[in-house]
Amino acid sequence: MAVPVARPTVVVTIDGPAGAGKSTVARRLADLLGFDYLDTGAMYRAVALIGHRDGLLHDAEALARRLESLELVISGGVVLVNGDDVTAQLRDPEVTRFSSVVAAQPSVRAFLVRAQRQAAFGRRIICEGRDQGTVVFPDALCKFFLTADPRERARRRSEDMARQGKAVPDLEALEREISERDMRDANRAESPMVAAADADHVDTTSLLLEDVLALLSGRIQKALSGGLET
Numbered sequence: 001m002a003v004p005v006a007r008p009t010v011v012v013t014i015d016g017p018a019g020a021g022k023s024t025v026a027r028r029l030a031d032l033l034g035f036d037y038l039d040t041g042a043m044y045r046a047v048a049l050i051g052h053r054d055g056l057l058h059d060a061e062a063l064a065r066r067l068e069s070l071e072l073v074i075s076g077g078v079v080l081v082n083g084d085d086v087t088a089q090l091r092d093p094e095v096t097r098f099s100s101v102v103a104a105q106p107s108v109r110a111f112l113v114r115a116q117r118q119a120a121f122g123r124r125i126i127c128e129g130r131d132q133g134t135v136v137f138p139d140a141l142c143k144f145f146l147t148a149d150p151r152e153r154a155r156r157r158s159e160d161m162a163r164q165g166k167a168v169p170d171l172e173a174l175e176r177e178i179s180e181r182d183m184r185d186a187n188r189a190e191s192p193m194v195a196a197a198d199a200d201h202v203d204t205t206s207l208l209l210e211d212v213l214a215l216l217s218g219r220i221q222k223a224l225s226g227g228l229e230t
């Protein structure tokens with residue numbers, strides 16, 4: 001009788017600042033290559049939502065205890081907290097702002113890093129965030145660090161918001177908000193946003209989405225055919 005063999009975990013990481021195109025690229029690449037996709041920013045946003053709702057944003061210990069008693073499920077673009085679908089609330093400007101506050105708390109990061117490793121176990125998965133290639137999956141098959149000019153990132157964010165029928169702040173305000181979040185994410189003591197030493201840097205400012213996809217999928221296919229698995 002054949003003995004079932006656990007499938008090896010194969011992880012591709014995409015890190016970088018807000019608005020660099022990570023989510024779109026990660027989702028499309030996952031479709032193209034038949035990988036799963038993990039949006040780790042959505043996990044920090046869900047924690048910010050819970051912290052805000054329960055008045056625990058500035059009490060890291062109490063927030064960490066609260067997380068231990070919750071069921072956080074993220075699957076196919078939907079985020080459930082104890083079975084409630086909170087996906088629509090995760091892009092609220094307040095939640096967005098608070099997400100970089102909770103992301104600086106070591107206890108929150110420890111909880112989510114564990115959850116991310118569990119989510120990836122035994123799967124072929126593209127993980128997108130700020131610390132995926134540096135902290136969570138240092139042995140990933142391929143690591144990418146996506147960037148773009150702040151003005152271009154603000155322009156893309158405003159297009160996204162308009163597409164979703166949301167009120168769009170002016171570009172200067174959006175650029176300011178993005179830069180403040182970058183500053184907090186890049187300067188925090190715990191797992192700051194930084195490119196892994198072995199990550200490929202891709203500046204998407206003047207690249208078409210299709211070009212970015214072709215570039216990244218080419219590198220992933222090459223690494224896969226080289227048999228390099230984590």
Ligand code: DC
Nearest residue numbers: 040041042044099100103129130131
């Ligand atoms: O990618 P995003 O904009 O949805 O992320 C929301 C916030 O969470 C952002 O301020 C950075 C933080 N984050 C993080 O610190 N580490 C991750 N792996 C993902 C997101």
